[in-house]
């Protein structure tokens with residue numbers, strides 16, 4: 001405990017010092033003859049208690065008190081005013097300025113020691129309280145950190161489970177569809193060749209009939225048979241059927257090829273990695289795949305416009321970036337649908353690049369995002385959908401993948417006159 005006694009009277013200084021020593025107050029004592037000396041001592045060393053005379057030539061006790069209480073440096077220093085009867089009127093001001101107590105002059109030993117001990121106790125309690133407060137704050141901080149880690153872990157587990165479940169489903173469907181699609185596809189090849197053969201034979205029959213007509217074969221039975229065939233050909237519109245057959249086969253083959261492509265994309269999707277598997281990828285082709293996977297969300301309901309530039313390949317995890325685009329594009333389709341129950345919903349997907357990034361912008365003309373929730377939409381579990389409709393994880397997963405796992409950027413802004421724009425930027429230099 002360090003105590004500074006400030007008084008312009010040497011006698012008072014000595015009396016106070018002697019009382020502290022005689023009463024075995026455990027402290028070191030510093031003496032100052034004036035306000036100026038007191039300030040200079042306070043500047044140089046730590047003081048716990050200042051015993052401060054009010055009336056002094058030069059800096060008065062009140063002025064010294066003002067200096068002490070105006071600085072954060074002395075916030076733990078207790079100031080006790082030494083007052084004579086005639087200073088009583090100033091005491092009120094001293095308390096308003098922050099003095100903690102006063103001692104009457106001439107100094108009475110019992111009062112003096114009681115006040116000093118009370119001040120020492122106050123300092124001790126204050127210090128213990130501060131220590132306890134620090135401990136509680138640090139425990140609180142640790143608790144919030146643990147809570148945050150817990151939420152993040154829970155979020156990743158939920159997300160991982162969700163992706164695994166969808167992945168397994170996708171893999172299952174792809175597997176089941178693959179075999180029938182395989183034989184339908186190869187049957188089409190055979191079918192096309194067989195039809196050609198049948199067509200050749202029909203042509204040969206036609207030629208035979210023409211030759212018979214030219215030779216004038218008049219056998220009644222043969223004529224009847226030929227007429228019957230001709231009538232039948234007419235009634236089934238054989239010319240039209242033969243003409244249409246090629247188109248039908250080609251169209252069906254196209255359909256089977258498209259279904260096979262979807263199976264391939266589903267298989268790709270089923271292999272989504274949880275750790276980035278960084279390879280050179282073409283962002284345009286990733287978007288095409290995502291548009292295939294999400295087609296049920298927009299086909300026949302929303303206009304999807306593609307505005308792709310010829311962009312360079314970029315290092316990224318194909319599976320993870322697919323996930324990002326699925327989440328962002330699904331949001332766009334869903335929110336556009338909410339605002340356009342009829343026709344008029346539109347989502348434009350643009351790609352481009354600058355000298356550092358490949359860029360994908362998903363622009364919709366839905367309701368857009370209210371300014372007050374703009375900085376919350378990337379938080380895990382934040383959703384404006386009805387209970388049970390959305391997990392609120394889509395954008396937080398997208399943010400984590402783009403920003404944390406790819407050193408990229410994911411920003412959102414509102415579109416004019418309405419709608420939202422999500423911009424994904426992936427750097428060429430992935431470290």
Ligand SMILES: Nc1ncnc2c1ncn2[C@@H]1O[C@H](COP(=O)(O)OP(=O)(O)OP(=O)(O)O)[C@@H](O)[C@H]1O
Nearest residue numbers: 331332335368377383384390391392393394395420
């Ligand atoms: N294109 C958009 N237009 C308007 N609001 C959007 C759009 N995309 C996201 N939001 C807002 O951001 C919120 C969070 O989106 P996020 O994808 O994380 O979760 P969600 O879509 O609500 O749930 P889930 O993805 O699990 O279905 C949404 O609830 C919505 O309020």
Ligand SMILES: [Mg+2]
Nearest residue numbers: 327331394395
């Ligand atoms: Mg979503």
